[in-house]
Amino acid sequence: MKGRVKWFNARKGFGFIEADDGQDVFCHYSAISGRGYRHLEEGDVVEFHVEQSPKGLVARDVKRISTRFANIQRNP
16 A cells, blocks of 8 residues: 655654555554664655554555655756
8 A cells, every 4th residue: 555644753653644545544663664763754655554453554564665855856
């Protein structure tokens, strides 16, 4: 599934992704693929798997596809 990060609090280590189907999906930093400091920025486009938990939808295996700045063109 794909979606866009609605918000992510790096200090607390969690946030929410708005999936392409409009659903809000909880994302914990431990679900983000990669090494080192794992966080997301508002507007990042991500790909992920969804699981149902007792509290709602939870993202797993989150991979950043592009950042919110990916389409910004810079002048040389």
